[in-house]
Amino acid sequence: MKNGTEISSNLSNNMRVCVKKNNGLMEKFSYEKLLKSLIMVEAPLFESNKIVSDAVFSIYDGISTKEIKKVVYNLLAEIDEDVANKYLANTALKVRTSRDKIEPFDLAKIANTLIQETGASQERAFEIASDVWKELKKLTVEYLTAPMIREIVNTKLLEGGHEDLRSKYTRLGIPVYNITSLIENGSRDNANMIHNPESVHKYVADEALKQYALLHMLPSELADAHMSGDIHIHDLEFFAGRPLNCMQHDIRTFIQYGLKVDGTGDHTSVAGPPNHIETLMNHTGEIMLAAQQNMSGGQGMSLWNVFVAPFARGLSYTDVKQAVQMLVYNLNMAYAARGSQVPFTSMGLEFGVPKFLQDVTAYGPKGEMVGTYGDFEDETRLLQRAFTETLIEGDSEGKPHLFPNTIYSLRKENFKSEFEEDLLRVHELSAKFGTSYFDNMLPDYRGNMANYMGCRTCLQDNWTGDWDTDCLRTGNLAYVTMNFPRIAYQSRDELEVFELLDSYMDLAVEALNLRREQGLKCLNDYNLLPFLKQDVEEDIYYRIENSTMSFGFVGINEMLQSLFGTGIEDKDSNRFGVKVVQHMNNRANELKKETGLRWSVLQTPAESTAYRFATLDKEKFPTKSILQGNDANYYTNSSHVPVNADVSLADKIKIEEQYHPITAGGHIFHAFMGESYSDPNALMSLTKKIAQKSDIGFWAYSSALSFCINCKTLMKGLNNKCPTCGEVDDVEWYDRITGYVQQVGRAKSASGGWNAGKRQELVDRRRFEDN
Structure with a gap:
């Protein structure tokens, strides 16, 4: 038995040593934590103190938790083998489950x-x-x-x-x-x-490929960090064979060179440059669908109506609209993407030809040069009108077209009186279905171009300064999300917050570099992504060197509540939240200089991650966790204000706009509107204020809808019963999940596509009324 002086000396020394956890992170050695692990398995207190005191003499700086547990197990086995076995089962033997835990x-x-x-x-x-x-x-x-x-x-x-x-x-x-x-x-x-x-089929294959990534492709510390909930490595099922996420296409490539949907032309029919607008509409859908076979995320096309405008020259509005209708129905009815989905598509539309495109060479039928895009202002506006009116009409039953996510770019010149009618029409779409998005190009941090893919991932011309190189034929390669509330639960002061954040970011950097390496192999070595690798002017179509690797985050609000007792709505707390994200942004900029790669920060579109993190933390930190929801728990998404917060729309904008300039990888502002905001003029007035007086870069007006499948009645709000025919069993709910509008499921049951956390968030959402 060691004497008291020896134990005291070793305890003092070991207060300064750090222990290496299974996920690779370091934490200070804790005598109390080790003692608690023995008491939790019902080891007698006296023997527990003796074991920990003896174990202290084996502790050294950098020792692993595995080594500590082995020492304690051996000491405990000498006293009571049954308790030692219990200790081994509860602490040393950890199981990676099929639930990513x-x-x-x-x-x-x-x-x-x-x-x-x-x-x-x-x-x-x-x-x-x-x-x-x-x-x-x-x-x-x-x-x-x-x-x-x-x-x-x-x-x-x-x-x-x-x-x-x-x-x-x-x-x-x-x-x-x-x-x-x-x-x-x-x-x-x-x-x-x-x-x-x-x-x-998709879910079965996904599970096998997730296991492959966790067991074969990722080092154990990364797999542990993901499964324990420190970080979330997105799309693990695609890590091995489909490691590239979202993409922005350049339709001019296919206008000039034609279309090979397999990327080579060896296995499918090959189409030459289109000669008619109908052919181009068909090609647009096929491009999105073909690329979806090679990508794990969404497909976008920016400046679409500008680049298509030469094909509308000389056509009547009726003919143009018919062609657009064909495309919209094609995108919503092609059930051939992964797991029998329609391709996840986004379309960027302009109200007119932007100034930076006025003198750019335009390509038209047969891929021939037909002047500059500035020559096709009228056709550009005609296509935008046709697209918007098609979406307003909905499908033959009156339901909204859910794809493509339609993004309207707002530029300074678009607020002139000549565009008033076009703007009002888009807000009719927002008022009716809530499916339109707005890309604000007015703030100072914007350049000529910013485009969004899927839910919110974004490219801006802030990489090389060239709108084409920075924003087209590339995309978001991958992103890793950090559990911000957990950082707060483990931190005693602000210094430790940043130390832990840096550790989490180190893990994310390692995961993202592995993902990029696999992307290069799939493109160049394995020939696994032929559509993306097809030849374009002595280059390949996908510009992987320009793709972004992003740091995502969930739960700033709960982090601030844990640290300061007040959330993101408090000015002082929010000031620290901005400081944390700016720290991430600074690290991303340093990585750009060090590696020559394109690092960024984004607000994660956490459809499942916010629910997963909250569920894990509820178990791991039962007394510390700060959770949203009653029946199911979730964290507030990224740097948003909680959906049920009693905050005015104006104050919500002031809080959230601070994060948009420092999340260049993607962001969104959600305005969950009540029924009284169904007036397009009221929405248009609000749009002008947001665009001209805030730093909000991307937003959407979301309206909850109900649709009676029996009598085809569309209703505002989440209704349990159809007022027209009295139906209760077949009333479908719609709302925006994280970025896009989607069916929630049947009103009467819990069945449907949304997980429990998102369904709880839907119920919690506070709607803004026009008062």
């Missing part, structure tokens, strides 16, 4: 899954689980995985002569039970997917 080993969970999935009796299930535990104790691995445990269970089932149980418990990429559940019930991970055979 890291959990302590729990023998009861094996028994319960055997009962649930195979129908085994409780006695038999716990007998098998105990045999599995005896095997697992012998292993010297950093972590267990659900597939590893399942295989050992299956071995024990075979040894015991239980082939009937093993056939039900076996794993086919994912467990048989999970596949059965997918077939019967579907999934809510992606609100843009319906329940059908293709979506089942």
Whole structure:
């Protein structure tokens, strides 16, 4: 037994040492934390103090948690083997589960899954689980995985002569039970997917590829950081074979050179340069669909009506609108993207030809030069009108066209009286369906060009300074999201906030560099992305060297509440929030200089991540976690004001506009409007104020809608019953999920595409009324 002086000296020294966690992060050694881990497994207090005191003599700076746990286990086993086993199961043996979580080993969970999935009796299930535990104790691995445990269970089932149980418990990429559940019930991970055979295939394949990325492609510290919820590495299912995210197309390429939808022309028919507007409309849809096979995210086309304008020369408005209608229906009816989705598309429209394009060479029918785009002002405006009117009309049943996400660029000259009618028409679309977006080009931080893809990811001409190079034929390569509330829960002061933030960003940099390396391999070595690699003027179509790698974040509001007791609505707290994001932005700029690559910060479109982080933190930090929602929990998305905050629209703008100039990788402002804002003139007046008097870069007016499938009545608000025919079972809800408008599901049931966290957020949303 060490004397008191020795223990005191070692405790003092070890207060200064740091421990390396499984996710690669360092934290200060804590005597109390180690003691608590023993008390949690019901080790007697006296023996626990003795064990920790003895263990202190083995602690050194940089020791791993794994080494500490081994020392404690050995000391505890000398006193009580049963308690030592319990300690091992709860602390040393960690399991990476199929739910993207890291959990302590729990023998009861094996028994319960055997009962649930195979129908085994409780006695038999716990007998098998105990045999599995005896095997697992012998292993010297950093972590267990659900597939590893399942295989050992299956071995024990075979040894015991239980082939009937093993056939039900076996794993086919994912467990048989999970596949059965997918077939019967579907999934809510992606609100843009319906329940059908293709979506089942996608989910099964996704699960296998996620496991491949976590076990084979990512170092263990990155996999642990993702699964524990420190960070979220998006699109793991696409990490290996489809590592590139969103893209902005340049339709001029296909106007000049024609279309090879497979990228080579070896396996499909090849189309030459289009000669008619109808052909070009068809090609537009095919480009989006073909690229979707190579990309994991959304497809965008900026300046679309400007580049298409030469094809409208000499045509009547009726002919132009008919061609546009063909495109819109094509984009909404091509159920051929991943998992039987329509391609996730965005269309950037201009109210006129921007000044920087006035003298740029225009290409028209047969790919020939036809003057400059400034010569086609009237046709540009005609196409915008046709697109907007087509969207206002909706489909044949009166429902909104959900794609493409239609983005209207607002430039200083667009607020002249000659554009008043065009602006009003777009606000009729906003008032009716809430599907239009606005890209504000007036703030000082803007250049000539900024385009958005999908929910909010953005490219601006701030990379080389050339609008073409910076904004077209490239996109967002990937992004990693950081759990801001968790940083606050683990920090004692502001200094530790930035230390932890830097550690999280280090992890994100490593993950994003790996993703980029895989993208280069898929493009150049594996020839896995032929559409993106097709030849264009002695170059390949996709400019990967210009693509962005972005740092995302969730939960600034909850971070501030944890640190200061007040959220983003408080000026002093919000000042620190801006400081945190500016810190990220500064780090991104430093990385640009160091690596020559395009790093940026974005507000994550956290459809599932805000729900996942909150769920994990509720378990990990039960006394510290600050959560939104009652029935289901979630964090406030990125740097937004909480959806239920009692804040005026004007104050919400003042709070959130501070973040748009420092999130160049993408951002959005949500105005959740009430029924009284259905007046297009009121919305247009609001647009002028936002564009001319704020730094908001991108926004949308979101209106909750209900649609009666029985009598085809469209209603404002979330209604449980149709006022026309009295229908209650077949009333569909619509609203904006993170960036795009999508079906929520049936009003009467919880079924539908939105996960539990997003459905709770929908209920919590405060609507702005015109008063």
